[in-house]
Amino acid sequence: MSPADYGWLVLGFPLLGTLVLAFGWRWLGGRRAGWIGSASILASFISALGALQQLQDRPEEERHIESSLFDYADTVGVSVELGILVDPLSVLMMLVVSGVSFLIHLYSVAYMAGDRGYVRFFAYLNFFVFSMLLLVLAGNLVLLTVGWAFVGAASYLLISFWYRRETATQAGIKAFVMNVIGDVGLVVGAFLLFSGTESLDYAGVFEGAHLMKDGELTAACICLLVGAFAKSAQIPLHTWLPDAMEGPTPVSALIHAATMVTAGVYLIARTHPLFELAPTAADVAAIIGTLTLVVAATTALVVTDLKRVIAYSTMSQIGYMVLGVSAFAYGAGLFHLMTHAFFKALLFMGAGSVIAAMGGIQSLDRMGGFRRAMPFTFVTFTIGALALAGFPLLSGFFSKDEIIAFTLNRGGFYAVLGVIAYVAALITAFYAFRMVFRVFFGEPVEEARELKGGHLAHHDPANPMTGEPEDTDVGFPGPEHHIAEREWPMKAAMAPLALLSIVGGVMGIPGVTDTLEHFLEPAFEGSEHLGAHPSESDEHLGLAIGGVISLTGIAIAWALYLVRPTTTLRLRDYRLRAVHDFLAHKWYFDELYDVAFVRPAAACGRFGRTVIESVFVQDVIVGGSTAVVRAGSSLARGLQTGYLRSYAALLVTGLAGLALYFLITSS
Amino acid sequence: MDVVWFVVLSALIFAIGAAGVMTRRSPLVILLCTELMLNACNLALLAFARMHGSGDGQIFALIVMVVAACEVVIGLGLIVAIYRKRMAIDVDKLSELRG
Amino acid sequence: MLFEQILFFVAAIGVLAGALGVVLLRNPFYSVLSLIGHLVSLAILFLLLRSEFLAAAQIVVYAGAIMVLYLFVTAYVGGAAPTSWRGGEAGAVGQLGVIMAGALFVVISLAVLGSSLDALDTRGAELEPGFGSPGEIGQLLLKKFLIPFEAASFLLLVAAVCAVVLARRRRGLEEGGV
Numbered sequence: 001m002s003p004a005d006y007g008w009l010v011l012g013f014p015l016l017g018t019l020v021l022a023f024g025w026r027w028l029g030g031r032r033a034g035w036i037g038s039a040s041i042l043a044s045f046i047s048a049l050g051a052l053q054q055l056q057d058r059p060e061e062e063r064h065i066e067s068s069l070f071d072y073a074d075t076v077g078v079s080v081e082l083g084i085l086v087d088p089l090s091v092l093m094m095l096v097v098s099g100v101s102f103l104i105h106l107y108s109v110a111y112m113a114g115d116r117g118y119v120r121f122f123a124y125l126n127f128f129v130f131s132m133l134l135l136v137l138a139g140n141l142v143l144l145t146v147g148w149a150f151v152g153a154a155s156y157l158l159i160s161f162w163y164r165r166e167t168a169t170q171a172g173i174k175a176f177v178m179n180v181i182g183d184v185g186l187v188v189g190a191f192l193l194f195s196g197t198e199s200l201d202y203a204g205v206f207e208g209a210h211l212m213k214d215g216e217l218t219a220a221c222i223c224l225l226v227g228a229f230a231k232s233a234q235i236p237l238h239t240w241l242p243d244a245m246e247g248p249t250p251v252s253a254l255i256h257a258a259t260m261v262t263a264g265v266y267l268i269a270r271t272h273p274l275f276e277l278a279p280t281a282a283d284v285a286a287i288i289g290t291l292t293l294v295v296a297a298t299t300a301l302v303v304t305d306l307k308r309v310i311a312y313s314t315m316s317q318i319g320y321m322v323l324g325v326s327a328f329a330y331g332a333g334l335f336h337l338m339t340h341a342f343f344k345a346l347l348f349m350g351a352g353s354v355i356a357a358m359g360g361i362q363s364l365d366r367m368g369g370f371r372r373a374m375p376f377t378f379v380t381f382t383i384g385a386l387a388l389a390g391f392p393l394l395s396g397f398f399s400k401d402e403i404i405a406f407t408l409n410r411g412g413f414y415a416v417l418g419v420i421a422y423v424a425a426l427i428t429a430f431y432a433f434r435m436v437f438r439v440f441f442g443e444p445v446e447e448a449r450e451l452k453g454g455h456l457a458h459h460d461p462a463n464p465m466t467g468e469p470e471d472t473d474v475g476f477p478g479p480e481h482h483i484a485e486r487e488w489p490m491k492a493a494m495a496p497l498a499l500l501s502i503v504g505g506v507m508g509i510p511g512v513t514d515t516l517e518h519f520l521e522p523a524f525e526g527s528e529h530l531g532a533h534p535s536e537s538d539e540h541l542g543l544a545i546g547g548v549i550s551l552t553g554i555a556i557a558w559a560l561y562l563v564r565p566t567t568t569l570r571l572r573d574y575r576l577r578a579v580h581d582f583l584a585h586k587w588y589f590d591e592l593y594d595v596a597f598v599r600p601a602a603a604c605g606r607f608g609r610t611v612i613e614s615v616f617v618q619d620v621i622v623g624g625s626t627a628v629v630r631a632g633s634s635l636a637r638g639l640q641t642g643y644l645r646s647y648a649a650l651l652v653t654g655l656a657g658l659a660l661y662f663l664i665t666s667s
Numbered sequence: 668m669d670v671v672w673f674v675v676l677s678a679l680i681f682a683i684g685a686a687g688v689m690t691r692r693s694p695l696v697i698l699l700c701t702e703l704m705l706n707a708c709n710l711a712l713l714a715f716a717r718m719h720g721s722g723d724g725q726i727f728a729l730i731v732m733v734v735a736a737c738e739v740v741i742g743l744g745l746i747v748a749i750y751r752k753r754m755a756i757d758v759d760k761l762s763e764l765r766g
Numbered sequence: 767m768l769f770e771q772i773l774f775f776v777a778a779i780g781v782l783a784g785a786l787g788v789v790l791l792r793n794p795f796y797s798v799l800s801l802i803g804h805l806v807s808l809a810i811l812f813l814l815l816r817s818e819f820l821a822a823a824q825i826v827v828y829a830g831a832i833m834v835l836y837l838f839v840t841a842y843v844g845g846a847a848p849t850s851w852r853g854g855e856a857g858a859v860g861q862l863g864v865i866m867a868g869a870l871f872v873v874i875s876l877a878v879l880g881s882s883l884d885a886l887d888t889r890g891a892e893l894e895p896g897f898g899s900p901g902e903i904g905q906l907l908l909k910k911f912l913i914p915f916e917a918a919s920f921l922l923l924v925a926a927v928c929a930v931v932l933a934r935r936r937r938g939l940e941e942g943g944v
Contacts, residue, residue: 695797
């Protein structure tokens, strides 16, 4: 079996899972749907391993296999096949997506039990995995767009999973609208590329790009970037990601940490020849990535909802990845993608467990002292936080600092970006441990004390953001809460991720292993930046600085939260009040968009309704045409008097008229 | 006599019959005026038959007579039915089919 | 020739008088009688046109059978007060009707008199012997015009059935049913 065959299997299993779950929901009671969903993703992961193995068996030059099912469109000038591309980049993405997805499915088997929409949840999750795999395996821009759009749809379905919750549906719409803006960018970019290169598959586009004019190519790349930023929640299309936390925690873990938001990074990496030919676009991407880094990290310092802190952290880390791939440090960027998937999914899983222990409450202000009541969750969450902060020798340490080393090495304004990235790393370490210390240390709150006594706290079901009371029927979360300590599927999912967060760095220790970079080389051959490696000593220096920064950040957090706990409150309320307000309002982006886009659109709608629809359409067009018809028909009705004599008179008149007419025309 | 006299006479009778249909209020008399018109047509047909010297026009006129007979039968049947139902024999009053 | 012309004018006066009588006389019974006179005069005109069979058919069928029908029905129905042709709900139409009919006459006359049919100004074509005789009519009916002949007889059948249906009394239905 060639790698391409394994590739088709990887796509086929989740699709099969979706169909089985979607059509067979009636017969899948209890947790059966969960096991079926997880099994299909496990099969997909095993096929991905098979593809990896097959790929590595081949010599390096041949690690670029295309395979197509059939001709999708073959008309004048346009030839598109339903084809996939299996090369090291797509195999890496496949493994990460299917592997992490499998663990999250396993987690959800226990976490979502008791929810009335259990089967629907797994059907949606499987559909999402299928779409994401389609996206990474696509061999041409058309199939990429198809996968892109499906992923957006799956995200919408899953964010508004608890559809009777109004905040959830609003968040789903917000996410979908912003994703559509990105879709438009992607499609316009594809159009521009097609018009310049007459081709839609990757090979043709990359070849033809050399002949395109600079301006055209830069415009196309910027359009692609719009798509990438919408999907990866970078500025300015980032406001949907925090709201997307309305979805169930496994959804946040899968879509908004490990996989979907990395699609933008994947896009830039995949279309790297274009960006190398249009360095302006790459510079724009790098700047936006760094900007997002900073904005998100600072916002994560002040938000009080646990899931939203992690969401902003995701935004920030993806900024790192975007910076990495647009600085042409592909290996580093994708390495960080992989490690981030591990520890971010782990953090979300831990957060889910904590929220369940709190009986559904997500606010950091109400949490504290869970260390002794939830030991497993505490350990795994802390491991995730250490990896996020870049604690020396953990996976995040190697991946994040490699990116920064690359950017510093490039010089020019990239060096400035690198320094900013280091500053943000300090903030990252700080807020990561802000979470840890506030949730697990300090005085145990009431829920923690109850749990220590062996009893899971229970509150009346309510919306975590607004406090509105709810019920537990379909469309709202189920009545049960599941914590990791009590459910073995959750433990079985979190443990491997914790392990990978610790040892995952092994794949990219500079100078020692560099496995990932060598693995990815065939996918990036032809790139002139492949050899632009910082020297080993530079890399080691970068690692050292990174380690020091992360330890400093953790130490500051220790000081502010454990040694003198009231310091942060005083800072918030007195000395840094203005700063805190600015950050707490998320840099006022939502307000800006409201004024700039939402209100004008609403005004247009109102105008349309009152002027165009009421007056013009209803009164003039519809009312006018009916009035004309009525007038005409009342004229015609006047003829139907019911009197025989008038009918006879009409007859004779007509006859005389006809006779006259024929008389005249024939003479 | 020239044929044209007969044709003009037939037009005159036809016009008188039409005037009668539009003017009178009793359905019986209206039917009589319809008969007038049919006879005028017969006269014209026969005049043209004489003009061509063929018998086709005469056959046509004969069939017209048959049709007139049928129409009279049905029309008079209607009038009898209306009379039996005690409705006025006045065309202006029988106007339920007004739009 | 002269005899023909005199006969034509006499018959024409009879025809017109009968027609005007039908339209103008108040009593429907008198109208029926006027029509009978009209029909007889018309028969004379038919004879002038050498259509002997049709003249006879006119007298026997039309003036004989159909007019008798009219007389019967008038006797049955027409006993009600005669209605004036003035007034009524559609009075205006009635007054306009005369003008309409006049217009019709003018137009048709113009058409006839102004037509380019030369033969109209003659007395007609040369006649073969037997023109208008029953034998000739019979030949035509059974050879050239067989289908119209059969259709006409079918039409008569339908009319007869229809008359029976219209005129029967239905027992068991309330007064409102026809």
